[in-house]
Amino acid sequence: MPDNANNSPAATHAKCSANAQHIGNADHAADTQHTGHSPIATTAEMNPAKSSALGGEQASVEKQKVFIIGLPRTGTTSVSVALLEQGLKVAHMAFTKQAFMLADAISDVPCFSDYRQLDGLFPQAKFVYLDREMAKWVPSMQMLLGKMLPHLEAKSGRFHPIMKRSFRHTFAIDKVANPADEAHLIACYQRHQNEVLAYFHGREDFITLDISHAGSLSRLLQFLGLTTDCPTLGQVTDRAFSDSQIKSAPSQISQEGTSQAKAAVQPQPVNTSEHGLDFPKLNAGTHVAAWHEYKHPNKVNSNSAGPQSRKFFDYTL
Numbered sequence: 001m002p003d004n005a006n007n008s009p010a011a012t013h014a015k016c017s018a019n020a021q022h023i024g025n026a027d028h029a030a031d032t033q034h035t036g037h038s039p040i041a042t043t044a045e046m047n048p049a050k051s052s053a054l055g056g057e058q059a060s061v062e063k064q065k066v067f068i069i070g071l072p073r074t075g076t077t078s079v080s081v082a083l084l085e086q087g088l089k090v091a092h093m094a095f096t097k098q099a100f101m102l103a104d105a106i107s108d109v110p111c112f113s114d115y116r117q118l119d120g121l122f123p124q125a126k127f128v129y130l131d132r133e134m135a136k137w138v139p140s141m142q143m144l145l146g147k148m149l150p151h152l153e154a155k156s157g158r159f160h161p162i163m164k165r166s167f168r169h170t171f172a173i174d175k176v177a178n179p180a181d182e183a184h185l186i187a188c189y190q191r192h193q194n195e196v197l198a199y200f201h202g203r204e205d206f207i208t209l210d211i212s213h214a215g216s217l218s219r220l221l222q223f224l225g226l227t228t229d230c231p232t233l234g235q236v237t238d239r240a241f242s243d244s245q246i247k248s249a250p251s252q253i254s255q256e257g258t259s260q261a262k263a264a265v266q267p268q269p270v271n272t273s274e275h276g277l278d279f280p281k282l283n284a285g286t287h288v289a290a291w292h293e294y295k296h297p298n299k300v301n302s303n304s305a306g307p308q309s310r311k312f313f314d315y316t317l
Contacts, residue, residue, distance in 0.1 A: 070130025
């Protein structure tokens with residue numbers, strides 16, 4: 001369904017827009033100073049019209065990308081929504097070149113499996129790995145796979161081919177009898193984590209976060225060079241609440257009324273303690289659709305069409 005317009009006051013919207021502008025221009029303003037492993041590319045090097053890797057896609061040569069490369073159920077939705085509220089354009093999953101061009105930040109599929117290739121395509125990007133306590137991640141991932149596996153089947157599954165490929169690559173769902181087996185998932189998590197940490201070892205354009213830790217959102221915003229005075233999810237829950245969420249809780253509506261049901265399905269507010277900002281808690285328990293339900297004008301469609309229609313990048317894993 002289409003997203004609703006941003007209901008934030010104009011003054012606050014201006015501050016958040018400044019955040020989005022900052023993340024696009026920070027490296028350019030620093031001239032040749034770069035905190036990552038690669039020097040700043042020249043205009044010719046980063047101009048998509050001259051880049052075979054980007055295949056003619058149009059994008060600002062100054063724009064920095066943020067890739068959230070944590071596995072599913074580590075907080076990718078919470079991070080994505082928090083960045084929306086900082087004024088960034090965000091794609092939670094991206095299946096086309098154009099989605100990558102339009103978004104400032106991209107999370108989930110295919111970032112967690114394709115970070116090496118994306119690092120080569122976007123040398124000025126920053127990468128955010130999300131960690132989660134194993135005892136909590138495993139049952140959450142088992143729940144997710146219980147919903148997803150029929151749709152990830154190679155021939156008959158209805159999910160996008162890029163999603164199928166990412167899950168096959170990271171979770172070997174086509175090579176084991178039970179992809180949701182606890183020991184298998186632990187091995188997949190640890191292998192992915194070890195590979196990510198080894199690849200980004202010593203890099204200043206990489207950070208690892210556990211979003212359950214106090215002040216984790218403040219750490220991320222500092223890493224990205226963003227301010228912390230924009231509204232966060234806990235202050236804009238009216239926009240986050242949608243008709244679809246009301247319909248998902250009919251028993252609460254009939255027994256308690258709309259206002260009580262609304263409170264029951266809304267995410268927990270952001271904590272702004274002395275330790276700094278914390279992330280909103282989304283997709284808790286068995287809920288998996290918070291991104292779809294959250295309304296925001298900065299959301300980027302995962303299947304956005306561009307000059308090459310809905311073509312994806314040409315790289316292979």
